Amino acid sequence: MQDISAYVAKNKERFINELIQLLKIPSVSADPAYSPDVIDAAAYVKTSLLEAGCDTVEICETKGYPIVYGEKIIDPNLPTVLVYGHYDVQPPDPINLWDSPPFEPVIKTTDLHPEGAIFARGACDDKGQMYMHVKALEYMVQNNDLPCNVKFMIEGEEEVGSENLSEFVANNKEKLTNDIILISDTGMIAKDVPSITTGLRGLSYVEVEVTGPNRDLHSGLYGGAVANPINILTKMIASLHDENNHITIPGFYDKVEELSKEDRAEMAKAPFNLEHYQNALKIASVYGEKGYTTNERNSIRPTLDVNGIWGGYTGAGAKTVIASKAYAKISMRLVPNQDWKEITQLFKTHFESLAPAGVTVKVTPHHGGQGYVTPIDHIGYQAASKAYEATFGKTPIPQRSGGSIPIVALFEKELNSKTILMGFGLDSDAIHSPNEHFGVWNYLKGIETIPHFYHHFTELTK
Amino acid sequence: MQDISAYVAKNKERFINELIQLLKIPSVSADPAYSPDVIDAAAYVKTSLLEAGCDTVEICETKGYPIVYGEKIIDPNLPTVLVYGHYDVQPPDPINLWDSPPFEPVIKTTDLHPEGAIFARGACDDKGQMYMHVKALEYMVQNNDLPCNVKFMIEGEEEVGSENLSEFVANNKEKLTNDIILISDTGMIAKDVPSITTGLRGLSYVEVEVTGPNRDLHSGLYGGAVANPINILTKMIASLHDENNHITIPGFYDKVEELSKEDRAEMAKAPFNLEHYQNALKIASVYGEKGYTTNERNSIRPTLDVNGIWGGYTGAGAKTVIASKAYAKISMRLVPNQDWKEITQLFKTHFESLAPAGVTVKVTPHHGGQGYVTPIDHIGYQAASKAYEATFGKTPIPQRSGGSIPIVALFEKELNSKTILMGFGLDSDAIHSPNEHFGVWNYLKGIETIPHFYHHFTELTK
Known part of the structure; x- marks a missing residue:
């Protein structure tokens, strides 16, 4: 394992260039216009896995975008690591806020990344982090250092809810048998504060449509006399939080676990600087549920956010119109024990x-997923902890994330395996935002750390 | 005057075709992309006025779109009618809801228009209604039947707030001297219920921008911990009405005139069928300020409507983002005595x-105007009433409109003249909406009625 640093240093340029080629493919799964590109990205992943040393790689068709499955089985008696990742990316909107085109990767230095960072949609989420695993495999195969079996399952619909993955997993339980699932699709606290994500929030994502009159109306002739769908929509959304920023949907909190004082005190030990947090976002104040800290609000508490809203005239200048329809996309982050299907139904009913009379409302569920927790006494967590110790020189901090990877709960249910979330991104990487990037240092550190996990995990299962 | 019916019948096809040529010009003043077309429309109006018999016509440049001024002075001792209209039109959005392209006029019959209606943006508002005056002049000139002087002032910025008209009017008081102003830019109750608009609402139109974090954020990692500008915007807008749909801006109602029981009883005599109103809009119920009827809500009461809202991800599928910014266009209809500049300031301050801390807010006023009332004992009103009697065979009903023509109040202040609003459109004409149209019957009836106004007004001034 001493070789890994030297191997990474020697192949650094190639590792970066291979990732850049993948980042050039605009594999936006949410927008059908990019459909051929999403397919191209799958083909690129297949080729990469074969070149890295997989014995077989298949493009597994689904009703949506395909899943790339690859494996290298060296001994059925040895443990098996299943690597999950995704090759699709978020839409790049709003494009005008990018400093360089989202699908023309460039390397630039920043204060946090003096070694340079790769700027492109998907650089961190998840192409960069997924590709670390491909290159870690290459190292282990090239250097005869693969201690166990490995399987890869790389999908193309994570950013649109992994709708077809559950069927694939349910139908391929045998093929996907494993002892631990390894995912890099989260972050760590800081470059000098490695951390492992032990909890994820669930998600319920819906779209709502409010319809008033059967056509757009002149706001002078009809203003004040008919329900304006936009005014009504704002009233409906506003009422979803009370004055303490608690969510008002009846039953919403019924299954939310209240953490003990001790657990909350433990969480509060993680390094956090409110002033720095606010400065980084250029906000004068944080905002959220009364009675909880910022780090609690974004991890152990459920939320309801409008992700998009539109209706009426939105062009230049003024148009005195009452729109016939108004729309919003609304997502709720859920905590473990909240069932996303139940929450979606509670939302819809409420x-x-x-x-009010005078409008009709349609609620369309988009997708969702359950929350998840990994106990820190699990051997998977311990193997990961030792891997970070080897490359960072310090013990990583267990951390609950506010994000959602709905398929983690699915894997536990269908494959009966725990998942280890080894993230190497930083909060400042701007995933899902303009100018997404991934530090070159983080990328290479990930490649270096992963083989250590394989070794420790194999050791610990003996 | 017996000739007018015959003249209209004889020239009907030509009158329609000339209007269609004007409607083909997409003179959308709100959108700079249409700028050359707005200029083309002004040129078309100039040519039409000259052909109809004006002695001189000028294209008067402004800081924005030009004002077309024309006149025919037959005797300085006779009274002068000033006709106002506009050649610009509302944006055609949303275009996909039009049954035929907005700038390719077609004539189709409808239940209300068995004689056919011209479908195009601007057909009624205001190209069709403005062009009636051009053709009425043509009749009077051709038949030696013009009893007084006439001036035309046709502008190209009515749909964006007539920003440059006030300066033009203030600088050209001598040129614009008149005894009465005549405008057709409103509607009538029904084809068999002629009406004259005696009151207009004022307008204050603003755009608001709420900014939270300095970039779009991942709603999982930041959800619940920072103010989401869209959620905040919905809360702010929702709070602008209370549970009785009264507007909550402090001072907003201070100058609103409460009509007497008698006045309200008089208004209530106008024919109105709530069921028919609701059916026409396909709504289960009307909605508005407690304590007022539908016809009061849309005429004598001020309102606040969101005309457009946008923010975050609005494309296909789902994007789990917290937008950095959210926007809305908001307009308030005002009643006489409410000063639009004062109301705009009250809105902005409130x-x-x-x-809340955590967001910043910017309020940008777009434009506005004052409300207006014409007394029914004014000779202009009486002349109009007699004109309708001559062509409709019944006395028109005086009516307060919910719409705004801000320049009417301006004309009174600068030119010291009252305005007569002879509208020939119907509520169902869908002005400002997809499938705007103007009945051929209404168009021709307008051309026929206008010369009667000139005669009666000249008689009454003697």
């Missing part, structure tokens, strides 16, 4: 009940 | 005060 939201529809808010509509 | 709206800014609603912003």
Whole structure:
């Protein structure tokens, strides 16, 4: 394992260039216009896995985008690591806020990344982090240093809810048998503060449509006399939080676990500087549920956020119109024990009940997933902890994330395996935002750390 | 005057075709992309006025779109009618809801228009209604039947707030001297219920921008911990109405005139069928300020409507983002005595005060105008009433409109003249909406009625 640093240093340029080629493919799964590109990205992943040393790689068709499955089985008696990742990316909107085109990767230095960072949509989420695993495999195969079996399952619909993955997993339980699942699709606290994500929030994502009159109306002739769908929509959304920023949907908190004072005190030990947090976002104040800290609000508490809203005239100048329809995309982050399907139904029932006479409301669920927790006494967590110790020189901090990877709960249910979330991104990487990037240092550190996990995990299962 | 019916019948096809040529010019003043077309429309109006018999016509440049001024002075001792209209039109959005392209006029019959209606943006508002006056002049000149002087002032910025008209009017008081102003830019109750608009609402139109974090954020990692500008915007807008749909801006109602029981009883005599109104809009119920009827809500009461809202991800599928910014266009219809500049300032102060720490708010006034009332004992009103009697066979009903023509109040202030609003459109004409149209019957009836106004007005001034 001493070789890994030297191997990474020697192949650094090639590792970066291979990732850049993948980042050039605009594999936006949410927008059908990019459909051929999403397919191209799958083909690129297949080729990469074969070149890295997989014995077989298949493009597994689904009703949506395909899943790339690859494996290298060296001994059925040895443990098996299943690597999950995704090759699709978020839409790049709003494009005008990018400093360089989202699909023309460039390397630039920043204060946090003096070694340079790769700027492109998907650089961190998840192409860069997924590709670390491909290159870690290459190292282990090239250097006869692979201690166990490995399987890869790289999908193309993570950013649109992994709708077809559950069927694939349910139908391929045998093929996907494993002892631990390894995912790099989260972050760490800081470059000098390695951390492992032990919890994820669940998600319920819906779209709502409020319809008033059967056509757009002149706001002078009809203003004040008919329900304006935009005004009504704002009233309905506003009522979803009370004055303490608690969510008002009946039953919403019924299954939310209240952490003990001790657990909250333990969490509060993680390094956090409120002033720095606010400065980084250029906000004068944080904002959220009364009675909880910022780090609690974004991890152990459920939320409801509008992700998009539109209706009426949005062009230049003024148009005195009452729109016939108004729309919003709304997502709720859930905590473990909240069932996303139940929450989606609670939302739908409540939201529809808010509509006054004069409008009709349609609630369309987009997708969702359950929350998840990994105990820190699990051997997978311990192997990961030792791997970080080897490359960072310090013990990583266990951390609950506010994000969602709905398929982690699915894997546990269908494959009966725990998942280890070894993230190497930083909060400042701007995933899902303009100018997404991934530090070159982080990318290479990930490649270096992963083989250590394989070794420690194999040791610990003996 | 017996000739007018015959003249209209004889020239009907030509009158329609000339209007269609004007409607083909997409003179959308709100969108700079249409700028050359707006200029083309002004040129078309100039040519039409000259052909109709004006002695001189000028294209008067402004800081924005030009004003077309024309006149025919037959005797300085006779009274002068000033006709106002506009050649610009509302944006055609949303275009996909038009049954035929907005700038390719077609004539189709409808239940209300068995004689056919011209479908195009601007057909009624205001190209069709403005062109009636051009053709009425043509009749009077051709038949030696013009009893007084006439001036035309046709502008190209009515749909964006007539920003440059006030300066033009203030600088050209001598040129614009008149005894009465005549405008057709409103509607009538029904084809068999002629009406004259005696009151207009004022307008204050603003755009608001709420800014939270300095970039779009991942809603999982930041959700619940920072103010989401869209959620905040919905809360701020929702709070602008209370549970009785009264507007909550402090001072907003201070100058609103409460009509007497008698006045309200008089208004209530106008024919109105709530069921028919609701059916026409396909709504289950009307909605508005407690304590007022539908016809009061849309005429004598001020309102606040969101005309457009946008923010975050609005494309296909789902994007789990917290937008950095959210926007809305908001307009308030005002009643006489409410000063639009004062109301705009009250709105701005109040709206800014609603912003919680964690967001910043910007309020940008677009434009506005004062409300207006014409007394029914004015000779202009009486001349119009007699004109309708001559062509409709019944006395028109005086009516307060919910719409705004801000320049009417300006004309009174600068030119010291009252305005007569002879509208020939119907509520169902869908002005400002997809499938705007203007009945051929209404168009021709307007051309026929206008010369009667000139005669009666000249008689009454003697």
